[in-house]
Amino acid sequence: MNSNHPELLKNLEKHGLRATRARRLILALLNEDNGHLSVEDIIQALRAKGTPVSIATLYQNLNALVDAELLKRIKGPDNLVRYDANLAPHFHIICKKCGRMQDVKIGRNNVLADRPVDYQTGNKLLDWDIHDIKIEYKGTCPYCKG
Numbered sequence: 001m002n003s004n005h006p007e008l009l010k011n012l013e014k015h016g017l018r019a020t021r022a023r024r025l026i027l028a029l030l031n032e033d034n035g036h037l038s039v040e041d042i043i044q045a046l047r048a049k050g051t052p053v054s055i056a057t058l059y060q061n062l063n064a065l066v067d068a069e070l071l072k073r074i075k076g077p078d079n080l081v082r083y084d085a086n087l088a089p090h091f092h093i094i095c096k097k098c099g100r101m102q103d104v105k106i107g108r109n110n111v112l113a114d115r116p117v118d119y120q121t122g123n124k125l126l127d128w129d130i131h132d133i134k135i136e137y138k139g140t141c142p143y144c145k146g
């Protein structure tokens with residue numbers, strides 16, 4: 001996604017954020033290519049594109065974008081914080097060799113329709129309110145499989 005993409009600009013304004021150059025660049029980068037990038041990855045990628053942003057500016061804007069719920073802060077396989085631009089509920093598959101992290105869907109609507117089952121009794125947990133779920137697949141990505 002180009003950093004002047006109308007959807008990016010609209011989204012920033014809708015969330016009460018001015019569409020500054022840094023914010024547009026960061027969002028465009030993370031929307032591209034299903035990225036789950038660390039701060040270091042983002043700095044390097046922006047530099048490589050010839051659009052460098054200072055570390056202080058980057059942190060400040062990442063915080064603003066997370067607060068505005070335009071980005072999610074997640075933990076990568078290395079326990080490093082990464083940023084995810086996919087705001088819909090989704091799950092991840094992670095390469096154990098290179099740390100590549102991709103979004104995956106589960107089931108028809110990406111929703112686990114069934115309640116979890118108590119390990120010991122085998123009963124469905126009907127009396128729990130479930131707020132969140134985390135599933136991670138781990139494996140070797142096609143690039144590392146060589």
Ligand SMILES: [Zn+2]
Pocket residue numbers: 095096097098099100140141142143144145
């Ligand atoms: Zn890999």
Ligand SMILES: [Zn+2]
Pocket residue numbers: 036084086090091092102103
């Ligand atoms: Zn994701």
